[in-house]
Amino acid sequence: MVWRRARPRTPPLERLTVRARGLDFAVWMSPPVPGTTPMLAINGGMIYSHDLLWPAFAPFAAGRQVILYDQRGRGESSPPPGIRAARVEHDVLDIVALREALGIGAWDLVGHSWGGGLALLAAAEDHTRVRRVVTFDAVGATSGWLDTLHERALAHLVSREATVAHAALVQLDPRALFEPDAQRHGEYSRTMYPAWFHDQAMLAFAPPLARSETGAMVASRLRRDGFDWRDRYAAVRAPVLLIHGREDALPIEEAHRSAALIPNARVVEIPEAGHMPFFENPEPSFTAAMAFLDAEEPAAR
Numbered sequence: 001m002v003w004r005r006a007r008p009r010t011p012p013l014e015r016l017t018v019r020a021r022g023l024d025f026a027v028w029m030s031p032p033v034p035g036t037t038p039m040l041a042i043n044g045g046m047i048y049s050h051d052l053l054w055p056a057f058a059p060f061a062a063g064r065q066v067i068l069y070d071q072r073g074r075g076e077s078s079p080p081p082g083i084r085a086a087r088v089e090h091d092v093l094d095i096v097a098l099r100e101a102l103g104i105g106a107w108d109l110v111g112h113s114w115g116g117g118l119a120l121l122a123a124a125e126d127h128t129r130v131r132r133v134v135t136f137d138a139v140g141a142t143s144g145w146l147d148t149l150h151e152r153a154l155a156h157l158v159s160r161e162a163t164v165a166h167a168a169l170v171q172l173d174p175r176a177l178f179e180p181d182a183q184r185h186g187e188y189s190r191t192m193y194p195a196w197f198h199d200q201a202m203l204a205f206a207p208p209l210a211r212s213e214t215g216a217m218v219a220s221r222l223r224r225d226g227f228d229w230r231d232r233y234a235a236v237r238a239p240v241l242l243i244h245g246r247e248d249a250l251p252i253e254e255a256h257r258s259a260a261l262i263p264n265a266r267v268v269e270i271p272e273a274g275h276m277p278f279f280e281n282p283e284p285s286f287t288a289a290m291a292f293l294d295a296e297e298p299a300a301r
Helices: 060-062 088-103 113-123 143-159 161-168 173-179 180-198 213-225 231-232 254-261 282-294
Strands: 014-022 023-029 041-042 068-071 107-110 128-138 240-245 265-271
Touching: 014 060, 014 088, 023 088, 023 180, 041 088, 041 113, 060 068, 060 282, 088 113, 088 213, 107 282, 113 128, 113 231, 113 240, 128 254, 128 282, 143 161, 143 180, 143 213, 173 180, 180 213, 231 254, 240 254, 240 282, 254 265, 254 282
Parallel strands: 041 068, 041 107, 107 128, 128 240, 240 265
Antiparallel strands: 014 023, 023 068
């Protein structure tokens, strides 16, 4: 894309191992940018590593230090000792602990999809140390959207005439994800991937098959038991920008519902983009995110 080619070269990342909450977390950091607030990037997918966001998020590194990490039991981070007890609340507390372990006084959080939900939950938990939050197509505050996601994804593929991807997805039953089978979760996520895009040129793209017992346990619990985070979203005190692709299979209405709960939040809709607007329509996506993150805080009265 023309916009991406005009950006500075992707910077190198320093790889660290950070001990927090009894686990070794794999962490990557771009070079520091003096005078700016560092930014933690939180990937979605529940079973994936930070690779989902790098180098896609490299444009952020031109103006601030970008920190990425693998969530517990995903990628190169160590799994918890009791995997069957894994739950999303552990991932939230890990974000707070990582900030403390890295010696960072305050940072911005930028999350995608499930990572957007984690960013908002962590902002509520660590509200005095999170300056601003940006989400890209974040999950909703309640689990109702999950009930219709599979059918919405199938309809999306039909509208794009993606017959091969539709035929593959129609063979899978999302109710099977109520069980924490890492192989099954990996296969479903990979088959579902084309449905997240608006651009037909990207419909054939799929990530490598990912398997994470920890991630599958967390995801299955959320799908089976449901969740209601409305009180936690309402507890967020940092300014929040919810960026959402208009053509996302995860309904854009969820972004507006979340914004109505968060005291200081607004939505930016990105046209001609699905679940990953930073891929499909990066210029308005990054322009909005960077302007929001670079804004000065109002002076205290």
